[in-house]
Amino acid sequence: MMTVCKAVAAGNVASNRELIDGHFLMNVKLPLSLERPLPGQFLMVRIRGRREPFLGRPLSVYEFQRHVKNVTCEFLYRVVGKGTQFLSQLRLGDAVDVLGPLGRPFEIYPPNRKIVLIAGGMGIVPMTYLAGHYRSSGAGRNMKIICYAGAQNADALVGIERMQTCSDTRISTDDGSRGYSGLVTDLFARDLRTYDPRETAIFACGPRPMMKQLAVMLKDKSFPCQVSVEERMACGVGVCLGCVTAVKDDWGKRQYKRVCKEGPVFNIQDLIWD
Amino acid sequence: MMTVCKAVAAGNVASNRELIDGHFLMNVKLPLSLERPLPGQFLMVRIRGRREPFLGRPLSVYEFQRHVKNVTCEFLYRVVGKGTQFLSQLRLGDAVDVLGPLGRPFEIYPPNRKIVLIAGGMGIVPMTYLAGHYRSSGAGRNMKIICYAGAQNADALVGIERMQTCSDTRISTDDGSRGYSGLVTDLFARDLRTYDPRETAIFACGPRPMMKQLAVMLKDKSFPCQVSVEERMACGVGVCLGCVTAVKDDWGKRQYKRVCKEGPVFNIQDLIWD
Amino acid sequence: MVNVRDIKTAVKIGSLVLKNPVMPASGTFGYGEEFASFVDYNLLGAIVVKGLSLEPRAGNPPPRIIETTGGMLNAIGMENIGVHAFIKEKLPFLAQFNCAVIANVYGETVEEYQKVAEILSGAKGVHALEINISCPNVKKGGIAFGTDPDTVHDITGKVKQATNLPVIVKLSPNVTDIAEIAVSAQDAGADAVSLINTLTGMSVDIISRTSNIANLTGGLSGPAIKPIALRMVWEVAKKVSIPIIGIGGIMSPEDAVEFLIVGASAIQVGTANLINPLATMDILEGILAYLEVSDIMDIKDLVGSLKTERPREE
Amino acid sequence: MVNVRDIKTAVKIGSLVLKNPVMPASGTFGYGEEFASFVDYNLLGAIVVKGLSLEPRAGNPPPRIIETTGGMLNAIGMENIGVHAFIKEKLPFLAQFNCAVIANVYGETVEEYQKVAEILSGAKGVHALEINISCPNVKKGGIAFGTDPDTVHDITGKVKQATNLPVIVKLSPNVTDIAEIAVSAQDAGADAVSLINTLTGMSVDIISRTSNIANLTGGLSGPAIKPIALRMVWEVAKKVSIPIIGIGGIMSPEDAVEFLIVGASAIQVGTANLINPLATMDILEGILAYLEVSDIMDIKDLVGSLKTERPREE
Ligand SMILES: Cc1cc2nc3c(=O)[nH]c(=O)nc-3n(C[C@H](O)[C@H](O)[C@H](O)COP(=O)(O)OP(=O)(O)OC[C@H]3O[C@@H](n4cnc5c(N)ncnc54)[C@H](O)[C@@H]3O)c2cc1C
Ligand SMILES: Cc1cc2nc3c(=O)[nH]c(=O)nc-3n(C[C@H](O)[C@H](O)[C@H](O)COP(=O)(O)OP(=O)(O)OC[C@H]3O[C@@H](n4cnc5c(N)ncnc54)[C@H](O)[C@@H]3O)c2cc1C
Ligand SMILES: Cc1cc2nc3c(=O)[nH]c(=O)nc-3n(C[C@H](O)[C@H](O)[C@H](O)COP(=O)(O)O)c2cc1C
Ligand SMILES: Cc1cc2nc3c(=O)[nH]c(=O)nc-3n(C[C@H](O)[C@H](O)[C@H](O)COP(=O)(O)O)c2cc1C
Ligand code: FES
Numbered sequence A, B: 001m002m003t004v005c006k007a008v009a010a011g012n013v014a015s016n017r018e019l020i021d022g023h024f025l026m027n028v029k030l031p032l033s034l035e036r037p038l039p040g041q042f043l044m045v046r047i048r049g050r051r052e053p054f055l056g057r058p059l060s061v062y063e064f065q066r067h068v069k070n071v072t073c074e075f076l077y078r079v080v081g082k083g084t085q086f087l088s089q090l091r092l093g094d095a096v097d098v099l100g101p102l103g104r105p106f107e108i109y110p111p112n113r114k115i116v117l118i119a120g121g122m123g124i125v126p127m128t129y130l131a132g133h134y135r136s137s138g139a140g141r142n143m144k145i146i147c148y149a150g151a152q153n154a155d156a157l158v159g160i161e162r163m164q165t166c167s168d169t170r171i172s173t174d175d176g177s178r179g180y181s182g183l184v185t186d187l188f189a190r191d192l193r194t195y196d197p198r199e200t201a202i203f204a205c206g207p208r209p210m211m212k213q214l215a216v217m218l219k220d221k222s223f224p225c226q227v228s229v230e231e232r233m234a235c236g237v238g239v240c241l242g243c244v245t246a247v248k249d250d251w252g253k254r255q256y257k258r259v260c261k262e263g264p265v266f267n268i269q270d271l272i273w274d
Numbered sequence C, D: 001m002v003n004v005r006d007i008k009t010a011v012k013i014g015s016l017v018l019k020n021p022v023m024p025a026s027g028t029f030g031y032g033e034e035f036a037s038f039v040d041y042n043l044l045g046a047i048v049v050k051g052l053s054l055e056p057r058a059g060n061p062p063p064r065i066i067e068t069t070g071g072m073l074n075a076i077g078m079e080n081i082g083v084h085a086f087i088k089e090k091l092p093f094l095a096q097f098n099c100a101v102i103a104n105v106y107g108e109t110v111e112e113y114q115k116v117a118e119i120l121s122g123a124k125g126v127h128a129l130e131i132n133i134s135c136p137n138v139k140k141g142g143i144a145f146g147t148d149p150d151t152v153h154d155i156t157g158k159v160k161q162a163t164n165l166p167v168i169v170k171l172s173p174n175v176t177d178i179a180e181i182a183v184s185a186q187d188a189g190a191d192a193v194s195l196i197n198t199l200t201g202m203s204v205d206i207i208s209r210t211s212n213i214a215n216l217t218g219g220l221s222g223p224a225i226k227p228i229a230l231r232m233v234w235e236v237a238k239k240v241s242i243p244i245i246g247i248g249g250i251m252s253p254e255d256a257v258e259f260l261i262v263g264a265s266a267i268q269v270g271t272a273n274l275i276n277p278l279a280t281m282d283i284l285e286g287i288l289a290y291l292e293v294s295d296i297m298d299i300k301d302l303v304g305s306l307k308t309e310r311p312r313e314e
């Protein structure tokens, strides 16, 4: 199942615009040799020929399209530091290097389940790509997809448009400026008892505290739940051991796993949240 | 005479195009507060917000114009390393920081002399600005300006167009592909005896070996000759002592002078060429 | 939120009180003449001038500098006009500002350090001495003074005898254990330590196969060395009780705050001045803004406030 | 101009002949599995694997890395699967390539170094050992082994006794005099030295006032440290006669050539791999191109060819 890319792909920015304050949608044209990322996989993105930012930055795929002469990959990202700041300054034609697709993708369960997606903040990105995958793959076309999407406030709710076209989307904002007032996990908690663990599959991506809360909520329940976690990365391919997160191994013993290789997707019950 | 700039001026690239292979003409829009550089002065140019290149790069002024709302400064530069490489990638609207005008300008002699300009390679830049100054200042309008301009070959002869409009221009190329075949100093040497030291003022800028040869040629002659020399710079304003060149002091003793402060213009007989 | 005007920013170095912790680093501000048109010296904590020796020094032949990734190498070779000319020609200009003047002192023998210190102590308008011990010790075959704890103890003690000005010992980072050196300086009576000076480095032109620096090696400065400088300040802060002045790659207010958090009471801005003559002012303003939004009333509360237990949820 | 195919690139490390001087640096290439799809190992001078200890180690908690200007800090904490698992699970894969395998060895006691070396020497497919002495010496209170010449002499000697493979001693840059340490290693029988390992550094999050590295400090690598690494190779080259492997911030063929010119016989590419998995190949190709245009028939003629007299006219 794991696919390995053969080299760094040379891309060019086709567009890069600010959707809402500090949130950018960037479309990158890439060679046909780039494989289609599976839901949950990510790419390492770097500005070509620059040493600042120095390392690539991991970004999830928001949309991916094959064309006759190239492929295009869309990224949706929030400016949080220097790396994303520099990315946000890229303009039409600027050169970027892209490494990927990387990481362990979501396991796609057989289509006899309800799909619940829980997205906090930029977690919406892999969730959207996953929902798109379900919808476009024959098997998933008739599945019920419910998406819970949370953000700090209505203005920060970005990227949910595409989600809305393919799922029943329920929105929360921390300040109540749109949808449910509170955390997205609280919104989901209200509905939790309506889902049957044997007929439901949960997928989640968001800030660590949100995921932790979800883990607590699901602790004694038997829902299958896969989450995509984030960690600072250097190589993205598993050689530097820089991106580890603590997980329980098969015997329940604590050990570190590479988010870029054994992750970013983990079963929520395997993760250790201390 | 020396003018000190009060701060770094925030500029924006208005255009930046490759004239001939590896030679760029860049026009930068700058605030009105930027003083008009005197011939021989330079500016420190940096790409705003980047640490690579790290230091500013000294560039001579090729042309300077005041407009109603801003000033524009033209630079003509050759890509020789990382700094100029990055400059060459700038595009319309990109932000640059400019510090200046800096350095000791050419001393403008009273207009009763023939002006001889000798330019090797990119030395054409300050020579062109100087010629323009002579022509536009009332005093110099009727002076005779002869310019010797040399380059490696016809293809590398860049920037001489403007010079030709205001002077009698004589061209040399190392390979003879245009004009005199040989070094520009040799071309000038052929004419040397036609100039009267009491009626001539020489200005020169070019690679160090060319300047050294000129110094040897003029050694026992009494021509006033000012040259603009180059040295790697960090601050451009005289604080780091990084840019020194060896000169003879008033008693003939060897000492170091800052090219950015006591220079870049020196009397040729003061320089030490070892 | 605190009002920025109420924030206490004073820093004590021995008997000297600086109004705030921001000053330029020696060698990146000349003798304070060139930057007077950019920076209002009345606002700075102090001015630190280029290193002074007993006699004028011509310095090294060019090229003296080369850019490297995130920094630069320099081998100026301690070019300076000598302590006497400094006092006569440069000090009167600086004396007009309401700002402490710190003289950076350089010697090739312990006696030279002592002599220069003595001369500067007699001059009106010098408020503290910074002893640059990263200099080659001519008597010991060119090994830097600053790499041996005993030599540092010796120099510090001798300089202290020669002056009643506060003495700051400026440490070399080219050592195995900088904290040990700092403790030596403290034991010998130093009023403060400043660190780091440059790391010795090299850069080669592969076409001519010569060094890009005529002196062969040079001192590395700039943001490239900031992580090393921060670590060294942290190590020294754990071992000494005298104030520490943090130096090394400070380009922004955020950088300066990092140094304060790991234990520096004040900071010096070096290479950043060469890129932006307003760097000291920009950094001072930014530190104040940080204190304001962080609700810190006295900068002392920030100094050494690093939390070493790291809660996993940030 | 020479033909690139005729250029001699072989490098001797003790009894081991590498076909060319380019190899990855330990810890930036894993155990060689991940990069096999990018790099043709048959073309590399050698593969150097992640540091191995006697028992498996879990390593440090995250965050383990942070970007800095022109480089990065890491504190992986020597996570590794242990020497036995390496031999059983990883070595067979590497053995299929026509490429020397160098095992990086790590220990907390001299005995551990010796034991790991012994075990590796019995394994088929390991061609040399690289002894990482930048590790905390548990017996001596966590001070790194590599900072004391006597300890280095001791470790090197003991490891040499335990193996008949060529032994490369990898030096720490966090020392006052790296040449002294290199000489110690040579005297004790090291077949080569490699340098530099990372410089200890720090980085602080000013919002949470915690270190950006859970371990508090980390090792600085990348182009930021290249000038320091070059200078150290130059210093060591003046003092030892065994081959030197240059490491530190090599991102391009030009960087690698600088190291060869100051005296390295071979080079390791570290952090560059993390940014560009093809870095080793690109650098190898570029070195060959440089040799070709420079008319150098044997790479040995480039090694240590720095001209220290610098004609002013370049
Ligand atoms: C597999 C994966 C997929 C991702 N997909 C997306 C995406 O689609 N859109 C998006 O906006 N972001 C995504 N991220 C997060 C993104 O990589 C970081 O925001 C980015 O690397 C920050 O770089 P910076 O230099 O701007 O910030 P920095 O200055 O490096 O850091 C700013 C803040 O962000 C935190 N941070 C830095 N790197 C990471 C990281 N890799 N993961 C989490 N936090 C980090 C820092 O700890 C700090 O608090 C993803 C991360 C991972 C691991
Ligand atoms: C007062 C002054 C005015 C100048 N005006 C112009 C101009 O109008 N147009 C133009 O093209 N260039 C001009 N230069 C030269 C220009 O500054 C350098 O070419 C530039 O700094 C090189 O930067 P780089 O990073 O591209 O090259 P680097 O990688 O730094 O160096 C490449 C080569 O250029 C040499 N070099 C680097 N900096 C300088 C320098 N400051 N002076 C001389 N040689 C240098 C290096 O030694 C090396 O051989 C001027 C220099 C000075 C001092
Ligand atoms: C051009 C230059 C000249 C310097 N001259 C001196 C000096 O005379 N005395 C001294 O103690 N330090 C000198 N230094 C070191 C700086 O004061 C400072 O310690 C070092 O550069 C690290 O700080 P930075 O990274 O902010 O530049 C000099 C540094 C530079 C770049
Ligand atoms: C993520 C990472 C892990 C490393 N692990 C090891 C190691 O296990 N053993 C070792 O000797 N050096 C290790 N190093 C040091 C490198 O081998 C190399 O000496 C150092 O990074 C400097 O080279 P560079 O600037 O090219 O990266 C590691 C470096 C990095 C960045
Ligand atoms: S980022 Fe290097 S191992 Fe994951």
Ligand code: FES
Pocket: B232, B233, B234, B235, B236, B237, B238, B239, B240, B241, B242, B243, B244, B258, B259, B260, B261
């Ligand atoms: S460039 Fe700093 S003194 Fe001239």
